[in-house]
Each structure stands twice: as structure tokens, then as C-alpha cells.
Amino acid sequence: MRTLSKRAPRLPDRNGHFGRFGGRFVPETLMAPLIELEQAYRAARRDPQFQGRLRTLLVDYAGRPTPLYFARRLTEHCGGAQIYLKREDLCHTGAHKINNVLGQGLLAERMGKRRVIAETGAGQHGVATATAAALLGLQCEVYMGGEDVERQSLNVFRMRLLGATVIPVEAGSRTLKDAINEALRDWVTNVRTTYYLLGSALGPHPYPMMVRDFHRVIGEETKRQLREGAGRLPDYVVACVGGGSNAIGLFYPFIGDAAVRIVGVEAAGHGLGSGRHGASLSAGSVGVLHGSMSYVLQNDDGQIATAHSISAGLDYPGVGPEHSYYKEAGRFEYASATDAEALAAFQALARLEGIMPALESAHAVAHAMRLAPTLGRERVIVIGLSGRGDKDVQVVSSEEGSGARTSAEPRLR
Amino acid sequence: MSRLARTFAGLRRRGARALIPYFTAGDPSLDITRQLVLEAARGGADLVELGVPFSDPLADGPVIQRASQRALAAGVSLARVLELARAVQGAITIPIVLLTYYNPVHAFGLKAFTHGAVEAGVDGVIVADLPPEEAGPLAADARAAGLDLIHLVAPTSPPERVRLIARKSRGFIYFVSLTGVTGARATLPPDLAENRRQLRAVTTKPVCVGFGISTPEQVAAMAPHADGVIVGSAIVRLVEARATSDRLVPEVGAFIAALKAPLRSQP
DSSP: OHHHHHHSOOOSOTTSEETTEEOOOOOHHHHHHHHHHHHHHHHHHHOHHHHHHHHHHHHHTTOOSOOEEEOHHHHHHHTSSEEEEEEGGGSGGGBTHHHHHHHHHHHHHHTTOOEEEEEESSSHHHHHHHHHHHHHTOEEEEEEEHHHHHHTHHHHHHHHHTTOEEEEEOSTTSSHHHHHHHHHHHHHHHTTTEEEOOOSSOSSTTHHHHHHHHHTHHHHHHHHHHHHHHSSOOSEEEEEOSSOHHHHHHHGGGTTOTTSEEEEEEEEETOGGGTOOOOHHHHOEEEEETTEEEEEOBOTTSOBOOOOOSSGGGOOSOOOHHHHHHHHTTSEEEEEEEHHHHHHHHHHHHHHHSOOBOHHHHHHHHHHHHHGGGSOTTOEEEEEEOBBSGGGHHHHHHHHHHTSSGGGOOOOO | OOHHHHHHHHHHHHTOOEEEEEEETTSSOHHHHHHHHHHHHHHTOSSEEEEOOOSOOTTOOHHHHHHHHHHHHTTOOHHHHHHHHHHHTTTOOSOEEEEEOHHHHHHHOHHHHHHHHHHTTOOEEEETTOOGGGOHHHHHHHHHHTOEEEOEEOTTOOHHHHHHHHHHOOSOEEEEOSSSOSSOOSSOOTTHHHHHHHHHHHOOSOEEEESSOOSHHHHHHHGGGOSEEEEOHHHHHHHHHTTTOTTHHHHHHHHHHHHHGGGTTOO
């Protein structure tokens, strides 16, 4: 593992740049705190005690390693490559997000900050942050777009049960983008006492690096498990990309393995041509949003556009800078799946495997289901199944009622 | 010497301080912003800050957020703000500074923006989310075009950053009075004078204080510590409250005159 990770380029650079992407485009008030955060993180990363405590929590509390599961019925249904699922949905709190919040929660504690704030889209990161805050005895406030509060009410309730305060954000598009704005405003105001526990591989340096590092365990386990189970590397690793945290965690350890094709799947919403989607890499342009240079959805005047996706976690007009870098470098490929395709994949996985994926993860499943039939039976696809779908049953059920699903309904045996 | 530098040199000679009102350009309309700028110049403003509306103004409080949304809804863009600057160029003699976020400038193109701004009579630009570390490309183009790139110092900036910012900033240094977003505050932080002294110790460049300052009394309290005082949200809030009144322009003019009074010829 060690030798392979060494082959990956050492990015970001000192100022947090991944080539022309990344950086720290923030108000001056946040510059010194970001530099302090980076120093604290680098010291923690070198500290065996910190790493040991994190490892113990990942095993005993979060439930790692998560299984790498061969999806036999899904594979037979698609009639091509063998499909494996990396089961992050089996993590404590139901998604990969716990990896990052345990790491950053320990860091907040180490830095002596007793108050943590977070943004959340689907609510998974908010629930994970509330969980880590309860575990570590920290005060927790979570910003969540008003629209997301409505469509993810189960997660709002979970956060409150865990002792967190959920603050609905009614500005702008009332989704993840606006929740991040509001969390950044809170942090600008309370930076001396507060730790901002950012939940995706985006934002100003050091967040993209730090969040990636805390999630790379996903890809490292996958690599080991597939080697032990099948004696080989995958041909494809596929994960959904909103901000891109679960994807970068799965992809990162495979960057140096040239034979492995790495595919991120963005939210095509109503279709890439509709203007109602969340596919910043597939259909956006380079700009600055939330503290870093990356691909964003914007108009000609540089105003950030409103994204759309049926999954709140992909409903975001930007993406982490490392994804932009590897897209331009040609190492990562990006595809997309529409709302209807994600719903169909949700149904298929539920009925064929007894697994309800989060609607976010269903985008990756949808693409893998398109890809598998085009490949031989000896090929291997690993899907990053980033979260479980319990939180989405209301959305799925109301979409079923409206008939949105029928045109894309898979034919099942 | 840039027009900004000449303006502050002149004020220092007279023992006066600059009043710098801020308007979100295009709120409630570009034509009214034009009238407000002319009225501000008549009322005693020494320079004017024009805010370029941005969809995600993360350094701004609710008042300027709302103003930005109104301006965007009215179709305002950076190109139209430059047209506005060009339109008032002949009618006023005081400098104009743009306040923007980086993305609209990046989308416009750095060279196109810096040349377009100078050609429209704009003297300087403040970019709320562009610290010196990321400002290299814009600073180079601004310098070549003759546009002053003004940097901000915050209460959280340690001494080595204060020195870096003081060295890089051109025209003046924007001294952020408080740890937070823009918006009126009942009281200003007690460590402000001390922070201000630290900045004075490392630079002779003009220093203007902004964030949270909303009344003539607060302006007066700032005067001994600064070459200029910036008032934003309090003016934008007045524009919001009187947007449909035919007294809007004179009322804003009277408020600006009241803010300027304590800044005339301080010892």
C-alpha cells in the first residue's frame, strides 16, 4: 500500500494548489485560521497517538473495514462485468461521512475548540457531525438549506436527537451551496472559538487535502480486499460526485495504477441539456466558489448557477478541486446519471440485492449498470456505495406516485 | 501617483479624513445608483465604493446579501457596473473603487477587467475573497493597467501577514474593524485602536476602516485612527427602506453629509 500511494503525485502544493485548481480564495479574516488549521492537521497526521486513536474509532465505533461485496444478482442482471459494492452504507450513521468527521472531530478537540459547525445537504454529513460531537462532547450547530430540511426531514430529526441544533438557511437556492455560505459566515464571525467541520473535499485549503486523507481508507481497503478476494485490481472504480468526498476517497489510492479506470458520476438532474443538473465537471467552467478554484456551474457574468438533483447531496454547483485537476490531467473520467436513471438504479439494487442505496450512490450504480453490459465477464467494476437509502424513501415514494420512474424502470427477472 | 494616492495626500495636508460611502450597484436600479453617487459627491464623500453584486457574497451580512440579490434580479453584471462608472466619470471628480468577489472578475477576464475598469474611470478594486497569496495574476494586470488593487487587513491577521498586506496593497489599506461579516453593529471591538496602531507601525500608506460602522458617532470615534472611514450596510439599509420614495436620493445625501461632518479637518 505504502509504495503504491508513493506513486501518486504529492498534491496539493504548499499553498493548497492542485495545478491551477484549489487554493484559498477567502476573506482575509479566515487566512490565519486556515493556516493554523493546516499546521494543526499536519502535526496530527504525524502524531502516532492521534492516528492510533482515529484507527481505533474507525474500527470499534464506525465499523471499519466495510465489506467489499460481490453483487451476484446485479452482475447477472447486467450480463457483463462483475460488479462489486464497497459498502460504505454499512458504516455507523449510514454513510462514508463518518470517516471524515471522526478525523476532524479529533482535530477540533486537539485544537481546543469546543464548538463545531457544519453544513449539510442530504443531512448525512450533518448527522455524522452531530454524532462525532456527541461522542467527543462538543457543541454542534448544522446549517442546512431550507429545501433540504423539507426533503430530508428524517435526518433533521436524527441530528436533533443527537443533540445538535439544525439551522435552516432560507437564502439563495435554499440548498447545500447556501448552507456552506452561511457556515462560512458563522466561521468568519466566531473563528476564535469555533471549528468548521467541512464535509466534502472542497472549500479552501487544507479542507480538500484533509477530507481526502480521512476518506482514502475507502480505496485502500477496497484494494486490499479485492487483492485478497480475487487476486487482482479492478478494471473500473465508479463513484458519485457532488463535492466529491466519497469519490476521492475511493479513487485516490488507485491514481498510480494506470490499468484502473476511474470514473466519477455526476448528477444530470433533468438532463445535461436542460440546465437543471449538478454536473459541474461535465457541463461547467472554471471559476471560484467557496474558497477554491475548480469547475463550477455559472453564467457568463460569473454568477453561480442553481444546481438541481433529486439527491440533496449532489445538488451543488461546484466540485472539489482535486477532481478538476485529475479531469484535466486525463486521469479521472466523468459521466452523469439523470434523476430518473438514479431512481431506476435505486429500485434495481433494492430488488436484486436487498440493498437500498442513497440516491446519491444510486447515480454510481446507474452508470455501472450502463457500463457492465459493454464489458466482458472477466472484468471487474467496483462501485462506491457511499450511503444507505433509508433517508430517501419519502422522495422515492413520491416520485413513484408521480410516475417519474416508469419510463426508466428496469426489467427484472 | 495614482488618483487615490493624491486624494489621501490632499486630505492629510488638510488634516481631514475621507468618508467612503458604499452602494451596491444596481440596487434598486443602475439609474438610481448613478443619482446616489452624484448626490454622495455633493454631500461630501471623498471617494465612492461601488459593490458588484455576486450570487454568493460570503463576507456579507444580510443587508448587502439582500441588496445583491435585488441587483442581480434587475440584471446587473460587472459589465453594467463598469458602464455605470463610465456614466458618472465626467460628472464627479472623486475616485471610484469597485468592491467585488473574485469570480465575476475571473469570468470577465483579468486583462479585460483591469483595462475596462481604468477606461471607465475606476481607480481601484477591492476583492473580498482574494488574499495576497492568490492575487498574483490580478495584481500584475492591475499594475500594468494602472488600477490600484486594495487588500484587506483583518483583526485575525498576525504581524507577518499585516506586513505582507501593507506591502502589497495599493491606493490604501482596507482595515476590517471586526471579526465577522459586513453589517451595522451597536458597538465596535475594544482592541480596534491597538490593531490600528500595529498597522501604523509598519506602513505609511493610507488606512481606511470599514465593517460595522453605521452612525456619525461611530465615524467620529474612528476618525483618530484612520485616513478614511467606510460606511456600507447602514447606507444600503437606508436605500432599501426608501427604495420607492421620491425622497430617496436627498435622504441618502443628508445621511452622507452627517457622516462626513466629524471627518472634516480633525487635528
